[in-house]
Amino acid sequence: MILPSILVLLLAAWKLDWQAWLADKNRQHLCFGAAIALVPLWMLQAGVKEGLEVHFLGLTTLALMLGWRMGVLMGTLSLLLITLFGFEPWSDFGVNLLLGVIVPLSFSYFVFLLTYSYLYRHLFVYIFVAGFFNAALTIAVKTLLFAGYVLWSELYSWQVVQDNYVGILPLLLFPEALLNGMAITLLVVFKPRWMRTFFDRDYLINK
Template identity: 45%
Template sequence: MFDLTFLQICAWLLYAVSIAVVIYHVDFKLFASSKKTQHLVLGASVSVFGLWLFRVGVTPGLDVHFLWLTALTLLLGLRWALLSGAITLLVSTVAGYDSWAMFGVNGLLGVTAPIGLSYLIYSFSFHKLPRHFFVYVFVCAFFAGAAMIALKMLLLGGYFYLEGAYDTDVIVDTYLMLIPLLVFSEAMLNGMTMTLLIIYKPSWVYTFYDKYYLDK
């Protein structure tokens, strides 16, 4: 067993409730009857998990890795992206790459918040900006990818500060200072992924509609 702090208990409960709400609103009958959806969700989960294996960190808990969650959101849509992210985090935790004590915190700050921000940026772009191929790539994928990894690192840094686990200098010097180095790479990863998908497999991408972005 493991000891949980008050914040970790709250995070566990909030994350459990959020996933339960998502599960309640997901159409599993459609999932069971659609081989395409099954392959996309499971394939995306495996791909993201494989990427998460490559992580670096000097201080326990403050390790860094690419997220790829913006591409996951654009590919699957909000609900399936949240479930796919939860599956990935669960497998990563079972495999020992993340701790069970941090499962709720990682779920809220490392999965739900980045996916939520990515979807908000997509939704804002779809309703408020010109519906153009390059707007989709640069705003919904490139910019959102940069924003969501910065958000995740800021939130996680704030969590460790509130817990008193590390001094501010340690959090800033060994973790937050890496944000400028990661945002462009994460943006490129998500931007290139979505560019390739909407060129070669646009039917796979839940949030990309030919009639809005191509038929002008």
């Protein structure tokens, strides 16, 4: 799965204004800081069976902070660091990149676009729908994608996947939603300029 992942990365990097990004040291620090912040979060893995570990994602916050293009690139950097540190095998890098970073982050950003386009633009909509509920949906999508991949690769039977992986999903939904919801709330209140998808004119002015 490394080839489609590389194509997506090239697409993400293609139309970025790299000249402006390289000239903006604060933006660079924000991007790399967000990527590094995910590393300890992804290191906190738990699981009974090898290959069926679970961890919190934080990808919704990353998508809302950096946008889709830079979010994909920085999420890839986080995964690269995790793999270099030995928490994930290199043989699974392509799968982890596509199913663990690119697809869930893209899904999360798509949900944001839906809320921005079709829901009333209000601060609470941004925090609770684009942030809180979006994060719960995102970890659900990621978990089900990996469950499908494990079944397709015949690594474990459905019963094992259900008992040791999919069955844990309900326990992850609220903590993932709360983690991202709190992070987004703090960022919007104290560092709104860090949020690429948050605009005062849309969510605060004349509300």
